[in-house]
Amino acid sequence: MRSKLFVPASRPELFDKAMASEADALSFDLEDAVAPARKQAARDALAAWLASPAFEAGQARHAKKIIVRVNADDSPHFAGDLQALGGLPIDMINLPKVEHADALQASVDQAIAAGFAGEFLVTVETPRALARAAELAEAHPRVAGLQLGLADLFEPLGVDRYQPETLRAVMLSLRLGAGCAGKYAMDAAYARVGDAEGFRAESRLARSLGFLGKSCVHPSQIAIANEVFGFDADEVEQARRIVAASRRHEGVGAFLLDGKMIDAPFVRRAEDVLRAVGAAA
Structure with a gap:
């Protein structure tokens, strides 16, 4: 999973375009990219597409890993996400805002009971979660890896998100925590869409620290991630x-x-x- 493209679940006009991209995985976002008033419409649009012949045909041609980022387990939207999407062809659920291993276990069990048969990717995006990265990675056998979330981690603390020396320390901590459980680590998104060289440099740093791949917020970032995280x-x-x-x-x-x-x-x-x-x- 060299590249993982975020797609707002409230933008169904982007679904087929994302499927035709070169991204290894598509991460449909029901959380931050969707306003509260549009949550149900986003769920309905994503569920309809995942059950459609267009999706089946697209998967036959492009073979994407399908990920859905649901809302946090303590939000009023989490149960609705599971109810709307359980049993659909989703490879991985991305669980955000996770801080405690016991709460993570409960969330995974709840998703499995709702019909999810795949794996789980846990986003580490608070200081407490980073300190407990190893515990989160070991919390459940179906947790496949940890993902770094830098905006929520750094912005409340006033930390400059684009300083390489700061990133190195945080990335290494997350990678070692994931490694305690034999799980992989995925790098964070890079919001400066027009800064291709910055995205490339950050991808290279993550690759040097053993990360599996990087999140992309724009199709222009996909080719760079595939190149950096590929093997020559x-x-x-x-x-x-x-x-x-x-x-x-x-x-x-x-x-x-x-x-x-x-x-x-x-x-x-x-x-x-x-x-x-x-x-x-």
């Missing part, structure tokens, strides 16, 4: 050589390849690269 031919070939060498050295704890010591963590990373490339293909 040299990386893939090196991963293949490491995996092949590990099989030749089966039963040996560590071995040399091209003058570098290779042991279990390097082999696991190489296997992850090959799995990601296979999934993208």
